[in-house]
Each structure stands twice: as structure tokens, then as C-alpha cells.
Amino acid sequence: MKKFTLLALSAAVAASLSFTAQAASEKGTIAIMVNALDNPYYAAEAAGADRQAKALGYDTLVLSHSEDVKKQNELFDNAIGQKVKGIIVDCADSTASVAAVQKATDAGIPVALINREIVKDGIALVQLTHNNFQAGSDVANRFVELMEEEGPYVELTCNLADNNCVTRSKAFHQVIDQFPDMKMVARQDAKGALLDGKNAMDSILQAHPDLKGVICGNGPVALGAVASLKSAGRDDVVVVGIDGSNDEMDSIKAGDLKATAMLQAQELAVQGVNYLDAYLKDGSKPEKERIMFRGIFIDQTNADKVNDFLYSDK
Amino acid sequence: MRLRILALALCSGILCFSGCRMVSVQEYQQLQDPESPYLKQAPDIFKNQLTQQITESALPIDELTQKLSTEQDFAAACSTYGYRQSTDLQCNFAVKVEGSITEMNTKSRRGTITVTTASGTAVKVQIGPVIMGTALRDIQKDISYTAFNDQTVYGEYGELINAQSVAVATAHELAVGQNVEVYGAFSTWDFPNISTVRVAPVTVTIK
Structure with a gap:
């Protein structure tokens, strides 16, 4: 069952990668960058961002930097070159990623950070992290x-x-x-x-x-x-x-x-996309740059409410 | 030898006139990771701000539970009767618990007294030496995570605030049968079940 889920996530990611061959949507593309797509946590992040971006009418470009700062830098260059509308990234490193985020911001591309924060304020549109x-x-x-x-x-x-x-x-x-x-x-x-x-x-x-x-x-x-x-x-x-x-x-x-x-991997990614969308629509920014999401305590009483890092009380 | 002294003097001169300053290892570490001023101020904040905020806004526990029982939406109830910095955090309620001590648990380090109110509601009040949770930190309206931007330091600040709460609770010889008035706070994700509520005190008065 879990393998099937992972396969489904990978398929969704692969489908996203083929976006360049499709006609670009009017709203443009959001680049989604995470560490490794074969890790359930990062796959859940990518899937959450991908699903929400598409629901809001964007094309997506889902990429993996494998926690390699150099590779991440190249992905940022590529995304800037492709004139993506926004970037959502679980960055490779808290310090070395500052330059990449600055580069995108300087190019007029808003960046929403998820999970891993960077050490500087005032560069990213928002930094969403787990508590x-x-x-x-x-x-x-x-x-x-x-x-x-x-x-x-x-x-x-x-x-x-x-x-x-x-x-x-x-x-x-x-x-x-x-x-x-x-x-x-x-x-x-x-x-x-x-x-x-x-x-x-x-x-x-x-x-x-x-x-x-x-x-x-x-x-x-x-x-x-x-x-x-x-x-x-x-x-x-x-x-x-x-x-x-x-x-x-x-x-x-x-x-x-x-x-x-x-850890609310999907929720973090979804909210990151929402913040990007709001900014792209009318320039509105979140009240605070750094926003924390709680970890939901799980034991035998509520384990059945979790699926792919998404908690549902219904 | 003279040459060495000359070189040393020259280096010192360069250092003096280039605006550089030698710093100790401790200073260097502080420059890299400046300590939040709130850590040092925690006892004063507890005494001069937090205690006042809670005692002025607290509802008697029976009144609070009655009011909450009429609400359908917890988020709305929290914004009316409690406080939280965002919907992703627990809601914190300031309460007054007045009644007699009917039970004491001092075996656990997470010690509690059970205070039973006149209407028969039994509420657990934390007496430490370990105070669970961060209700007292999180109920503060003026000091939020944004002031720290570091989860660990924010956690340390919460511990320092809790340490003040322990001092309050242990300032008295508490015993079953005593009548007490407690002001404090508790946190919850949802409508509270009073049997699981643990109030962290800011004042304890024996009546």
C-alpha cells in the first residue's frame, strides 16, 4: 500500500516534469524544489505543492536538489532563466541557500521556503517551518x-x-x-x-x-x-x-x-503555494515572514487519521 | 630579536589603526549567536507583565467551562475567551481556580494538586518541579516567536518562565484540605476536557 502511494507520488512528480512539453498556462509556472523525491517526506511536500499549484491554475516544475547546494544553485538559475512566476523550495542548506534565494528575489521571482529556513530575514517572501x-x-x-x-x-x-x-x-x-x-x-x-x-x-x-x-x-x-x-x-x-x-x-x-x-509536510507546501499565489495576484505578503506549523502528536488513538503526512480529523 | 619586536609593534599598530578589535572567544560566540535579552528578563516579565495579564483577564474555571459549552466553533471560542498567536498553535486560557485541595501528587516530578471548586469541579494545578507545556509562554501577547526567530531559544525562554511558576507553587507548604486561590493558564488544541487540563500557576494564595 505504501509502495503504491510512493509510486503514485512519483508518477505525479514525473507528470509535472513533463510540463515543458505542454502549452504553458496563462498563470505561468511555479518551480517546486525539494531534497529527494524518493523520500516519503519530501515526496509528500512536492505532491502537496504540486497539487495546490495546479488547483490554482499554475503549471509546475518539480525538481530535486539532493541536498546539494551547487545543484540547487543550478536549479535556481534554470528556473530564473525559464521566468517561472514563483519558487517553492525546501532548501539544501540554511546558510549557503541565501545567495540562491537572493538571486531569485532580485530577478523579481518570489520564493517561499518550506521546512528548512535560511539564516537571513527579508529576502524570501515567507519561511514556513515545522515547530x-x-x-x-x-x-x-x-x-x-x-x-x-x-x-x-x-x-x-x-x-x-x-x-x-x-x-x-x-x-x-x-x-x-x-x-x-x-x-x-x-x-x-x-x-x-x-x-x-x-x-x-x-x-x-x-x-x-x-x-x-x-x-x-x-x-x-x-x-x-x-x-x-x-x-x-x-x-x-x-x-x-x-x-x-x-x-x-x-x-x-x-x-x-x-x-x-x-510534521505537516503537505500542509506546509500547500500554504507556501497559497502565499506565492496571493503575492502574484496583488503583491500581498504574509504578516510575518517566519511562520511555524505544529507537529501533531500521534499515538494509537489517532494514527488512523494520518496519510502521507496529512492529518484528517474527518 | 629586535626585528621580531619591530614586527610585533608594526602588527599592533596596524591592528590599532585599522579599526580592528581583538575579541575573546566568548565575545566571538555571542556575536555569532547573540543571546535573546528575553532570557535574562524572564523573571521580571513573569512578575511584572505575565502575572498581571493573567490575573486581570482570568475567568473562574467554572465560568469559562460554562461559556465554552455554549460555543460551537473552537477557533471563535479561542478568540473570545483565550489567546493564541496563530491558528496553528494551541489556544491558551487564563483561569482562576478557587477551592480546596482534595488531592496531591508529589510522587511524580510532574507534580500536581487537585483543587475542587465550590461547584464540585476538580482541576489539576501543576506544582512541579517540572511544569509541562508552554501555556505561560504562549499566552503572552507582547512576546511571540517572532521576537526570537530561534525555536531552541524560544524553548529555553519557556522553561525559564515555567521555572518562575514552580517557584510560585513551591513557595507554600501545600496540603490536602487547604483552601486556595490559583491564577494560571492552560493550553488546549480543542474544547477542553477538564479532567485532562493542567493549569500552570502564576499566583497561589492560601485562603
């Missing part, structure tokens, strides 16, 4: 509760080169460190990947068989930890994460992953 600190705090609070405020635990960070991951880790510790009977016995960067998460957990489990809980910086790492613990027959260890992919939802429903915070 990673709140998401991390919510998950850590449940973790403390499930651990009954005591015992040995492990932190598997997602990727400490990514500021969002650093923020989540800080949020974890701001909560957990207030409980002196909770002892962190190991901390390892699992690079945000499932396999790294599993490998890290495999080795940590050997060194710390008395482990009671694992708090993870993102979903893939949490699923890697779950896989490791399952293969070791350890269903007594509490695992929590952050992200909110469909695979995490399945794990929560199965009772393996105890909680996560769903």
Missing part, C-alpha cells in the same frame, strides 16, 4: 511518561548536520534532563536512515541489554530501532520518534512504535 522544538517536547513528554520517569535509555539522533535534528534533540533533553532518574546510556547519530538506525540499535543493545527506552530524531531511525528490537525479541523497550510517515503509522497501530509527532 520541531514543540514536536520534540511533545514526544519527549510521552517518552518520560511511558518510561515512568526512570531507567536507562538511548537517543538516536537523525542527522546532527541538519539544524532541525539538532533542535529536536535539544527539545528532547530540555524535557528528559529534568528527570534525574532517567539515564542516557548511549547517544548515536543514525544519519536519519533506517539501516543506520537498525545497526546502531543492534550494537547498543549488546552493550546495554538493560535498556528501557529509545528516543529517535526521526521516523526512519525509529523504524530501524524497532526492527532491531524486534529481531532481538525485545518488545519491552519503549520506542518513540518524529516524522509521521505511513510506515510509522503502521508501526504505531501494531504497537511497536509508541508515539511520534507528524
Whole structure:
């Protein structure tokens, strides 16, 4: 089912890429740039922006920079050359991307940033980001509760080169460190990947068989930890994460992953397009440049309300 | 040797006259990541602004729940009786809880007292030493995330505000049977279920 969803997203993205062969719409094109289209989170971002831009009458150009600043720069040059009407981007880097955003803005092309912010104000039309600190705090609070405020635990960070991951880790510790009977016995960067998460957990489990809980910086790492613990027959260890992919939802429903915070990837992208559209219509700008979106806390009570990083209460 | 001294003097001269200034490692770090002034001001903000804002705007908990029960739309109810910086954040309500302490939970570090009002409503008030949530930070109208633009620093500010709340709660020897009046705030995403509400106090008075 999830593979099918990913295929469908990829198909939507591929369809978007073929826009150049089609007649341009009157409203012009919005370029959508994300990290990697084979990652469920970024695919959801791209799909959300793509769907909304088309609904508003734009053509779209969906591109992946693979977190490569040089490649992103080329994509910006290409988009500027094609005279796109606006750019929505989950940028490759918070600092190095400033120049690319400035270049587009100087060319009269508004840029809406989603997920990853840049360090300078006043260049982008809007910077929409997840409240990673709140998401991390919510998950850590449940973790403390499930651990009954005591015992040995492990932190598997997602990727400490990514500021969002650093923020989540800080949020974890701001909560957990207030409980002196909770002892962190190991901390390892699992690079945000499932396999790294599993490998890290495999080795940590050997060194710390008395482990009671694992708090993870993102979903893939949490699923890697779950896989490791399952293969070791350890269903007594509490695992929590952050992200909110469909695979995490399945794990929560199965009772393996105890909680996560769903990042509103699609909603962020949709709102980014809306801000671009409003600006293109009459020059109106959002009240604030930086806007945060909450992470929605997910456990067994509401996991069935999530699909492709979209939460529906209906 | 003389040559070395001469070179050193020359370098010093260049530094002096070029407008450069030597800075310590600490100063350099502060220049790169300036600390928000609100972190230092948190105790004063709690005492002089937040406490006043909450005590002046709080509704008695029974009155608030009664008013909310007549509302259909939470967003509208929040804008009438509560406050939030945007619809993507929890709504924060300022409340007054007056009644007797009927239960105390000090086993958990997330300690609470249960205050039962004259009409029988039981409300949990946080006494720490760990205060959950950011209701007291987020209910402030004058200080929002925009003043920080850094999630971690904003989080730290919330912790400092909560620390003041703990100080308020632990200033008294609280015990079951005491009559108390508490002013504080709680956050919620939706119409509140009173049994899950946790009020963070700004004042606690034993009657």
C-alpha cells in the first residue's frame, strides 16, 4: 500500500516534469524544489505543492536538489532563466541557500521556503517551518511518561548536520534532563536512515541489554530501532520518534512504535503555494515572514487519521 | 630579536589603526549567536507583565467551562475567551481556580494538586518541579516567536518562565484540605476536557 502511494507520488512528480512539453498556462509556472523525491517526506511536500499549484491554475516544475547546494544553485538559475512566476523550495542548506534565494528575489521571482529556513530575514517572501522544538517536547513528554520517569535509555539522533535534528534533540533533553532518574546510556547519530538506525540499535543493545527506552530524531531511525528490537525479541523497550510517515503509522497501530509527532509536510507546501499565489495576484505578503506549523502528536488513538503526512480529523 | 619586536609593534599598530578589535572567544560566540535579552528578563516579565495579564483577564474555571459549552466553533471560542498567536498553535486560557485541595501528587516530578471548586469541579494545578507545556509562554501577547526567530531559544525562554511558576507553587507548604486561590493558564488544541487540563500557576494564595 505504501509502495503504491510512493509510486503514485512519483508518477505525479514525473507528470509535472513533463510540463515543458505542454502549452504553458496563462498563470505561468511555479518551480517546486525539494531534497529527494524518493523520500516519503519530501515526496509528500512536492505532491502537496504540486497539487495546490495546479488547483490554482499554475503549471509546475518539480525538481530535486539532493541536498546539494551547487545543484540547487543550478536549479535556481534554470528556473530564473525559464521566468517561472514563483519558487517553492525546501532548501539544501540554511546558510549557503541565501545567495540562491537572493538571486531569485532580485530577478523579481518570489520564493517561499518550506521546512528548512535560511539564516537571513527579508529576502524570501515567507519561511514556513515545522515547530520541531514543540514536536520534540511533545514526544519527549510521552517518552518520560511511558518510561515512568526512570531507567536507562538511548537517543538516536537523525542527522546532527541538519539544524532541525539538532533542535529536536535539544527539545528532547530540555524535557528528559529534568528527570534525574532517567539515564542516557548511549547517544548515536543514525544519519536519519533506517539501516543506520537498525545497526546502531543492534550494537547498543549488546552493550546495554538493560535498556528501557529509545528516543529517535526521526521516523526512519525509529523504524530501524524497532526492527532491531524486534529481531532481538525485545518488545519491552519503549520506542518513540518524529516524522509521521505511513510506515510509522503502521508501526504505531501494531504497537511497536509508541508515539511520534507528524510534521505537516503537505500542509506546509500547500500554504507556501497559497502565499506565492496571493503575492502574484496583488503583491500581498504574509504578516510575518517566519511562520511555524505544529507537529501533531500521534499515538494509537489517532494514527488512523494520518496519510502521507496529512492529518484528517474527518 | 629586535626585528621580531619591530614586527610585533608594526602588527599592533596596524591592528590599532585599522579599526580592528581583538575579541575573546566568548565575545566571538555571542556575536555569532547573540543571546535573546528575553532570557535574562524572564523573571521580571513573569512578575511584572505575565502575572498581571493573567490575573486581570482570568475567568473562574467554572465560568469559562460554562461559556465554552455554549460555543460551537473552537477557533471563535479561542478568540473570545483565550489567546493564541496563530491558528496553528494551541489556544491558551487564563483561569482562576478557587477551592480546596482534595488531592496531591508529589510522587511524580510532574507534580500536581487537585483543587475542587465550590461547584464540585476538580482541576489539576501543576506544582512541579517540572511544569509541562508552554501555556505561560504562549499566552503572552507582547512576546511571540517572532521576537526570537530561534525555536531552541524560544524553548529555553519557556522553561525559564515555567521555572518562575514552580517557584510560585513551591513557595507554600501545600496540603490536602487547604483552601486556595490559583491564577494560571492552560493550553488546549480543542474544547477542553477538564479532567485532562493542567493549569500552570502564576499566583497561589492560601485562603
